[in-house]
Amino acid sequence: KQEVTQIPAALSVPEGENLVLNCSFTDSAIYNLQWFRQDPGKGLTSLLLIQSSQREQTSGRLNASLDKSSGRSTLYIAASQPGDSATYLCAMSSSRNSGYALNFGKGTSLLVTP
Amino acid sequence: DVKVTQSSRYLVKRTGEKVFLECVQDMDHENMFWYRQDPGLGLRLIYFSYDVKMKEKGDIPEGYSVSREKKERFSLILESASTNQTSMYLCASSLRGLHNEQFFGPGTRLTVL
Numbered sequence: 001k002q003e004v005t006q007i008p009a010a011l012s013v014p015e016g017e018n019l020v021l022n023c024s025f026t027d028s029a030i031y032n033l034q035w036f037r038q039d040p041g042k043g044l045t046s047l048l049l050i051q052s053s054q055r056e057q058t059s060g061r062l063n064a065s066l067d068k069s070s071g072r073s074t075l076y077i078a079a080s081q082p083g084d085s086a087t088y089l090c091a092m093s094s095s096r097n098s099g100y101a102l103n104f105g106k107g108t109s110l111l112v113t114p
Numbered sequence: 115d116v117k118v119t120q121s122s123r124y125l126v127k128r129t130g131e132k133v134f135l136e137c138v139q140d141m142d143h144e145n146m147f148w149y150r151q152d153p154g155l156g157l158r159l160i161y162f163s164y165d166v167k168m169k170e171k172g173d174i175p176e177g178y179s180v181s182r183e184k185k186e187r188f189s190l191i192l193e194s195a196s197t198n199q200t201s202m203y204l205c206a207s208s209l210r211g212l213h214n215e216q217f218f219g220p221g222t223r224l225t226v227l
Contacts, residue, residue: 031212032213043120043218044204049215091157091216093212093213101172
């Protein structure tokens, strides 16, 4: 199975900082990549979906980029707030698997301190 | 607004019991999924369905079955619950076809004693 890796596993930043979360993947046959947010004990909230033909997607203070050639995606969060504290997961859809299922990374747990 | 609901947020069952987890979506989506999420292992796909009465095994189907009798409802069944099925169960749905954005429910935390 293709690997999706998120490093670091945990990150703590002071409020107001701009930050970047990383997601790397080994599958060059990526079709799209989805970023999710998960609050403790809750389900996943879809943040952004970026197609393999795109370089970037933006929603408010969030910007996701995708570089197929290097096997990397980043989620940029501008002017972080304590309410951004959550676990962020990336998941890819590939032409190699069924095309229905997502392959998830294990997530980065973000803490934004006041 | 997109909505996926799950029948219970928390469930406690005993070993050997038959357990039903229900998922309902109101977005007229054709595809529905069941995942489980465990610390250190992440999310893993159990089963998915791309149409009524259709089902496909995911990565970890052993010990589970599913039912899709209506488009909006997808049930996960634990035929004889075991302690290693204690986990967070997440349901998701997406539009017909491949590679579509998935929308998740709030999850069911199942504990098997």
